Structure formats: structure tokens, C-alpha cells
Amino acid sequence: MAGAIGPERTGIRLSPFSRYQGMREAQPLDTFVLWVQAIVAHQPGLAYIHGIEARIDDEEHVDDSLAPLREVTGGVPLIAAGGYTPELALEHAAKTNDLIAFGRWFICTSGPWAS
DSSP states (O other): OHHHHOGGGOEEEEOTTOOGGGOOOSSHHHHHHHHHHHHHHHOTTOSEEEEEOOOOOSGGGTTOOSHHHHTTSTTOOEEEESSOOHHHHHHHHHHHOOEEEOOHHHHHHHSTTOO
């Protein structure tokens, strides 16, 4: 894709902590860190890497974090998503310099249609 439209117009999205259709690996970052390193090595001018944070729903995976991926992005902007409130987004962005994406929970509870 980057070859066709340019890396500056191409981004990737990854969900290393997803459980969708049994995807969750025991050590997902062992795979995803290497994958991001390989992508950035071949396309250092990517527009962004969009990572989905873990939603903590059990104590077994409480330490899941995009931090190891952030360390290997090589200057490619990281967009983090995963249940952020406006307050948590500002706090996270101030600490990490990440961009923050808002999805369904924000949209459903923040617009004029929210109850």
C-alpha cells in the first residue's frame, strides 16, 4: 500500500491484546514488537501506527501496555485507543506524546444524542 500511495498516506492499526475469535496470545508483545520493528524498518515514513490498548478485564493481564511498541516506532506517530475519557486522554497524551483516538464509547456518551 505504501508503495502505491506513499508511506506518508499509510498507517497501520493493531490490536495486540484483542480476544476476538480467540486471537489473544499468551505473550502478544513478543509478536507485535517484532512486527512493528519490521514495518518501521521498511517504511520509516509511515503516517501513523494506531494501537488498541488493553481493556483490563482480568488480573492476569493487568500489565498489558502499548509502551513496548511506542519504544520501537522510530518516530512514527503512535495513536492510542481503548476506552479513554477526555480526562484520561489528556493525562496519557501529556505523559507519552501519543495521539488519542476516541471510539464507540465516547461517541455514544458525548454527543447531543447522549442521554
